[in-house]
Amino acid sequence: MLTTFTAPAFAGTWYIEDGDITISAGESGNNVTQNENTAKNDTDTIITNREEGASSHTVTIDAKDKDDKVEVTLKDVNIDTSKQSKAAVSVTGSGDTTIELDGDNELKSGAGHAGLEHNKTDTSGELTIQDKDNNGSLEAAGGFKGAGIGSAGSNDAQVKITGGNITATSDDWGAGIGSGSYGTGTVEITGGEINATGGYLGAGIGGGCNGSGNVTISGGTITAAGGDGAAGIGGGYYNGATVTITGDAVIKNASNTKYGAGIGGGNGSDGNVTISGNAKIENATGGYGAAGIGGGAFSSPDKIGNGNVVIKDNAKIDNVQGGAYGAGIGGGIFGLSNVTIEGNTKVNVTGGAGGAAIGGGAGAENNSDNNGNQITIKSNENGSPTINAVGGGTDEGEKIVIGGAGIGAGCESDADADITLEGKVTITATAGKDNVAIGANGIEQEFSGLAEGSSITRYDSEGNDITLPTDPVPAVPSSSGGSSADASVQESVFPGLIVTDKDGQRISYTSIRGNNVLSLRVGRFTASLHASLSTLRQLRAEGIDTITFQTILCSTTLSVDELLAMGGEDTEVVLTHHIRSSMLTVGGKAV
Known part of the structure; x- marks a missing residue:
């Protein structure tokens, strides 16, 4: 009688001090060899140290x-x-x-x-x-x-x-x-x-x-x-x-100190980067001459780091910084950008000295096809993007005397910026020194046809609001969001109260009256509320004892009684908001 035996399964712990180990596939496990010892069908191969x-x-x-x-x-x-x-x-x-x-x-x-x-x-x-x-x-x-x-x-x-x-x-x-x-x-x-x-x-x-x-x-x-x-x-x-x-x-941190992108290309090379889903970039820093996300540094006339970047879905991008001469998101020095940001994304980015926050690196020129920086920011069925883009500053040590655009081209660049905004977008763009907030070649680009609720705010390098008259501002909510049932909403100007923009021009606002509180809202970063004490006295007689003035990033609550105690009938009260700060004057004196 002929009997055939199948090799039994074996689970082994192998000690590396005993010699070199070689492992291959067996019929129902691993074949393991160490020195002269061979075990077949090891089903749980563990390699460890004895000492x-x-x-x-x-x-x-x-x-x-x-x-x-x-x-x-x-x-x-x-x-x-x-x-x-x-x-x-x-x-x-x-x-x-x-x-x-x-x-x-x-x-x-x-x-x-x-x-x-x-x-x-x-x-x-x-x-x-x-x-x-x-x-x-x-x-x-x-x-x-x-x-x-x-x-x-x-x-x-x-x-x-x-x-x-x-x-x-x-x-x-x-x-x-x-x-x-x-x-x-x-x-x-x-x-x-x-x-x-x-x-x-x-x-x-x-x-x-x-x-x-x-x-x-x-x-x-x-x-x-x-x-x-x-x-x-x-x-x-x-x-x-x-x-x-x-x-x-x-991505907790992706970084380089010289010539390479935080995420993207190495020295003299393109970076093709797609960030999507629920991904989060918490920090990304480009090395000298390179983008935070995108292209690497320039190394020779035929080796320029362009940045081809797509950010979409629910991606969150924060604390992205280009290296000197490089964009925050886009090209390295002399490099162009092809950047698309869409959907429910949030992006917070700063260009390196002389580089755009989103766009090209310093010194970039249109390519052989006469294409410059291609930048598209748009909403879709997934949501709308929120962008905070700060153009790169200057650096005397590097002889960078002009900053980069917030969105567009870097300094000393002849490249165009083809910037497309579609749907609903929320953009805050700050220019580097002597550059534009959004655009190229010294020209602020204008946009039209954006969806309701869009917002574009521009600042120069000193923090002054340079928003264009054609830029959209966000709609201000017209409901009290849970206030008392007798709250009323007025879309027209409340009698006796005037709101002006940064240039002193009168603008409309939304007023919400609920119980003893009058809330005034305006969709601007910079605005001033004007009222005479005689107007405030009339409001007090109608039962209003508190006024709240709210702009996009700032909210101030005033006591009508305290204001009335500060002056006579014709004294003017002016409350000014500028970005996140507020200043109150009564009769021309700050209080």
Whole structure:
């Protein structure tokens, strides 16, 4: 009688101090080899340390064939091969590998290798790093030309991260997470707490030196810093990027100090960035010459960092700052912009010295197709955008004596600005010194046909309101929103009370009377309420003892009795609001 035995399932804990470990796919688990020992069908492969301190042994995971799937747990493992030309952990093959993180793990590789290495080819499978139990962390450091997590040398990288507390750093020329030098860093992040720092010329997340970035982030909390010449998230030195940030992703900080965008292109390269869903950008700072979000710095006549940026859905963008000469959102120095902002978005952005907040970098010119900065801001079925754009200032040290536009072109730029506003928009734009708030070439652009409720407010660099007469102001609510039932609403001017704009011209307002309170509302940032004491005395006789004056950003409540005690019948009371401040004068004297 012939009997056939099937190899039993095995769950093993493997200690890295005992020697190098090789793992491949078995019939119903992993085949694991260490020294002369081989275990087949290991269904729960755990690699750990027996003792404190780092081991110099390595782990190689080979999911050789297309349908192979290898799952490995790193549990409190510490590997340091920095004195050898080896990767601490390398992943190869056409199949897929998943690494689960338990406890605190540290991987440090030698020159020419990534800390956790996966060199992507046309036939390579996927590497996924996960933390299903929310109890794992990983610190991964690459050697020269190697990413912290990703590829090494001129190889492309593919990395997917779904969870874990991960810190990834590289030596020179590598990305924190992404590629080594010259490769494309393809990175997908759906969750986790991620902190990535690129080496010299390498992106925090994306491409290494001369490497492009192909980055998608749809979840997690991300902090990323690029090395000199590379983006925080995006392209490495001399290379561009395609970056998609969506879902519930939170970018805590994406930054660079020299020549790379916070999010977008590396030195001399375009940044193609889409931010959508419920994504939040809490801080993004471009390096010298680069945009906060968009293009990298200029490096030669044929290498200019243009910014192609789309912001949509419910995305929230805050504290974005361009580097010197770069736009906040748009082009780096000499770079143009193609920016679309639409839907229920909120954007708060400042240009670098000489750069536009939204638009072009300093010194940009129309391209060969005679196209300048293309900027579209519009509402859609999802909602309407709210924009606060502050043009870049001046910097005597950098010999920048003219600031950038709030929305439009940077300083010393011959480029046009084709700005389109559609539907309902709320925009506050502040010009840099001697520039315009919205426009280009010294011309404030006018807009018409916007939807009801739109608002455009313009300020010069000194904070003076330069809003155009044609700019729309928001409609003021005409209901008391829950006041007493006898409240009445008057759309016409209340007798005896006059409101003027910043130029002293009389304007209409909405009055709401409820109980003993008279509320006056006007949709301006700057406005003045005028009343004589004789008028106030008449109001008091009608039962009004309190007056509230409300502009867009300021509200003041006045006691009628206290005002009446300050002067005679013909004394004039003037209450002036300017943005968020208020000033009251009675008979020409401030009180």
